[in-house]
Amino acid sequence: MGKLKVPKNGNRKDLIVKAGAALFREKGFGAASMRDLAENLGIEAASLYNHIRSKNEILESICFNVANRFNSHLDEIETSNAEPLKKIETLLRFHIQQMVENYEEVIVSDREWKHLDDPYLSNFRIQRRNYRKRLASIIEDGIKKGEIKKIDAPTAVVIMLQAVSGIESWHRSTAKISGSELEDNMIVILVEGMKK
Amino acid sequence: MGKLKVPKNGNRKDLIVKAGAALFREKGFGAASMRDLAENLGIEAASLYNHIRSKNEILESICFNVANRFNSHLDEIETSNAEPLKKIETLLRFHIQQMVENYEEVIVSDREWKHLDDPYLSNFRIQRRNYRKRLASIIEDGIKKGEIKKIDAPTAVVIMLQAVSGIESWHRSTAKISGSELEDNMIVILVEGMKK
Structure with a gap:
């Protein structure tokens, strides 16, 4: 687990929102956790919150x-x-x-x-x-x-x-x-x- | 709360299955409980089990x-x-x-x-x-x-x-x-x- 790697064409938030969409589709919004999301992104849950306030903010973006x-x-x-x-x-x-x-x-x-x-x-x-x-x-x-x-x-x-x-x-x-x-x-x- | 009233054209199990369908549609199968079902039917949860083994048996019937x-x-x-x-x-x-x-x-x-x-x-x-x-x-x-x-x-x-x-x-x-x-x-x- 380390820092969030950022692709050339995109910023950190875009990356999180994209991974959020994949996770919410798979598990449903209610059942998905920020911990799952951090795991899928290969980072610590705590460092997610440097980029995004809440699970709901991800849903809003989507x-x-x-x-x-x-x-x-x-x-x-x-x-x-x-x-x-x-x-x-x-x-x-x-x-x-x-x-x-x-x-x-x-x-x-x-x-x-x-x-x-x-x-x-x-x-x-x-x-x-x-x-x-x-x-x-x-x-x-x-x-x-x-x-x-x-x-x-x-x-x-x-x-x-x-x-x-x-x-x-x-x-x-x-x-x-x-x-x-x-x-x-x-x-x-x-x-x-x-x-x- | 009393005994399950049975309509003229039907038996007790049909009545439970029908109420189960309404409940599962409203709440989803996962979130619906046998207690909710008994309440909707106006009977005690315990007496439900005289007619049906489990929530899954209702889903099977449906x-x-x-x-x-x-x-x-x-x-x-x-x-x-x-x-x-x-x-x-x-x-x-x-x-x-x-x-x-x-x-x-x-x-x-x-x-x-x-x-x-x-x-x-x-x-x-x-x-x-x-x-x-x-x-x-x-x-x-x-x-x-x-x-x-x-x-x-x-x-x-x-x-x-x-x-x-x-x-x-x-x-x-x-x-x-x-x-x-x-x-x-x-x-x-x-x-x-x-x-x-």
Whole structure:
């Protein structure tokens, strides 16, 4: 056990947050301890606290990093000139890619955000609700334009996001298809059905 | 607190299993206690053990009741003369209806089966795997017949079942659409996209 080794492209806190995401995903936030985390990082528990105040601070970093990433992507899509169905496809591909590439952070933020303390908890809940509403608005826009079938937009959003969260089991699968095949399959199944 | 009241259509064990499903869904199997269960039933904890051996026996009943229901439905569908896509639609409608009507048992069996003890655990795992394989075979059959697009069948199964499990959040939603609207929306989104 020694000092925390810092990779070239990153700082100590990033390293701790990354290891935290892996640990919280594996054990669940409630069951994971700062001692486990220090052990995984190969340092003393006490020296963790030089870099981070608490287990909750790690969860805050994970959740808000993920929220920033998804929110700025959505901002970009909303202001683009693409048709609604194409926007939904692009958003869904981004969700799938995030679940394939950064799945530990994404899964932890999706599953453990209720352990946030206020004001972070209320803030995250509102952001989450708004994000879903904005997706539903794009679908509703597509329905109005006659491009998407008459479906209940909030339900469609829940179905799509829930299906994406199933990628967790893809990571555990032994005989798995590639990430891009997975992405194309999901688009066919989830987007094509909405097309009018 | 008194003796366990038995409804006209049911026996004491059914009543305990039903209350167990509600409790395990709310608290999680690990955190739920036999004391909580007795309290919810309005009886003494000691008298619970006249009807049931352990918390695990309740979980076994829940998981295997659910498995029996889904397996016999699948048997029926497999031997029917419907085309593959229609079979998938019928199976999916059944899954959705079960999640709308018997969601406590279905959610608990889906989420808590890993707490089963052997030999039930291994047995349940095998049944679960076989069930998914049989669904994938129907999709593969539809691909061969040119009725379903060339998709990865096991992935399609995961996406569909995962989407159905999202109905849990529909139960919590305040401004929710009806169960049958939910069903029709899910069929449009999940089945239409596969159609060739």
